[in-house]
Amino acid sequence: PIVLAYAGSLERSYGVATLVEAVRQLHQETPGAVVLKLFGRGDLEQELVAVASQHEEIRYEGFRDKDSLVAELFGADVLVNPRPTGAEFAVQSFPSKLLEYLLTGRAVLTTRIASIPQEMQDCFYYIDDESAQGIANSLQALMRKSADERRQFGERSRDFVRKNYSEKAIGAKIKGVLQDE
Numbered sequence: 281p282i283v284l285a286y287a288g289s290l291e292r293s294y295g296v297a298t299l300v301e302a303v304r305q306l307h308q309e310t311p312g313a314v315v316l317k318l319f320g321r322g323d324l325e326q327e328l329v330a331v332a333s334q335h336e337e338i339r340y341e342g343f344r345d346k347d348s349l350v351a352e353l354f355g356a357d358v359l360v361n362p363r364p365t366g367a368e369f370a371v372q373s374f375p376s377k378l379l380e381y382l383l384t385g386r387a388v389l390t391t392r393i394a395s396i397p398q399e400m401q402d403c404f405y406y407i408d409d410e411s412a413q414g415i416a417n418s419l420q421a422l423m424r425k426s427a428d429e430r431r432q433f434g435e436r437s438r439d440f441v442r443k444n445y446s447e448k449a450i451g452a453k454i455k456g457v458l459q460d461e
Contacts, residue, residue, distance in 0.1 A: 281315045281337075282423055284389075285356035287349055288377050290322030295362030295391070295410065297324060300331060300338055302362075302415035307337040309416075313423060317341050317356065319349055353384050357430065358422055361390040364410055378404075379445065385438040387430040389418060399444070403437035 284303065290296050296318070303316040317339045318328055325340075332340040344352065353359060359381040374395040381388045382403055389405045390396075396404070407418045422430065443449060 281312055282358060282419075283356045284314055284316045284358050284360050284419070285319065285353055286316065286360050286362070287319040287344075287353060290318060290320045290324040290328060292324055293364070293367060294322075295364050296322070297327075298364075298410065298412050299360060299362040299415055300328070301412035302419065303337055304331075304335060305412055306416045306419055307335070310420075310423075312337075314419060315339060316360075317352060319344050319352065350384075353381070353386065356384075356386055357427065358387045358389055358405075358419075359384065361388070362407065362410070362415060363391055363393055365391050365393050379441060382434075382437050382441045385431075385435045387422065387434045388437065389422060400440070403440055405433070 286296065286299060288294065300316065300318075303314055306314055315337055318332075319341050321343050328338070328340040332338045341352065361377055361381065374393070374397070378388065378390060378396070387405060388403070389407060391407045391410055405418070405422055407415050409415075409417065425433075
């Protein structure tokens with residue numbers, strides 16, 4: 281199966297319940313095709329424990345220390361950010377999770393939150409319909425791509441972030457701005 285991972289706040293408002301429902305729908309259509317691993321804490325924690333106990337495609341992995349979580353993210357095939365674009369907090373913030381996801385070199389599937397910088401638009405696969413069925417459709421589209429294609433896409437995205445958003449790259453941009461004054 282394709283291993284999906286979500287790490288962060290397990291909040292309904294972050295789209296996590298919709299992601300879980302999408303994976304359940306996809307599992308009904310294509311049993312064994314995907315596994316979703318969820319890492320973190322939040323208002324859905326107890327519900328996820330119950331769902332995971334009844335659905336083999338959903339795995340609640342709890343809160344992990346940094347090293348353990350990083351290993352899990354590197355072990356996944358696709359990292360998912362289902363944050364609803366209409367949420368007030370989504371419009372005003374760029375989740376650091378997306379940069380962290382990109383640095384793994386894995387394919388990243390996200391909603392089209394307005395705060396994604398224009399220059400990073402090509403670093404992601406997108407969820408255009410934020411309903412459970414829409415997320416399932418986006419996942420199916422990714423499943424149709426070969427593992428090699430997803431890997432190459434993830435590696436190109438990682439290289440872009442390293443080149444343009446590393447401490448060294450940001451430092452050079454700041455230095456350039458300061459020198460221009």
